[in-house]
Amino acid sequence: MHLIHAHWRALPEQQTPDSLKVWLKASAVPADALEHVSVHPTGPGRLTLGLFHALPRLRDAERAALRLSRRACDDGPLRAYTLLSCGSVMVPCYHNLLLAETPDTGEDGTGQDRFRPGANAWDPSGPRQD
Structure with a gap:
């Protein structure tokens, strides 16, 4: 299992969407092997997602986290946010x-x-x- 952090910023400042964790888990495909999501507001308009992927290779977990993050930005509750970084801790x-x-x-x-x-x-x- 690998922990991948995705760091986000919203301009103008936004509240963390209430349904974000549920949306991320529902939007993950089986190939993402998403096991757990943690949501951490880190300041006004800032957010860190902890995405735990049960994949054998770190590279695959980082790619799965990036795909899921892009879906959240393109079609999901993070449309008002910009993805700053996405990678292993x-x-x-x-x-x-x-x-x-x-x-x-x-x-x-x-x-x-x-x-x-x-x-x-x-x-x-x-x-x-x-």
């Missing part, structure tokens, strides 16, 4: 660890506890301090 801490010179495998050696807060907290802008 990056997790900077994870990618910083991938680029580190010495891999961190966590306390138990599996790498499963690297992102837990507490004693292993670290500043992502610099090297990890254990």
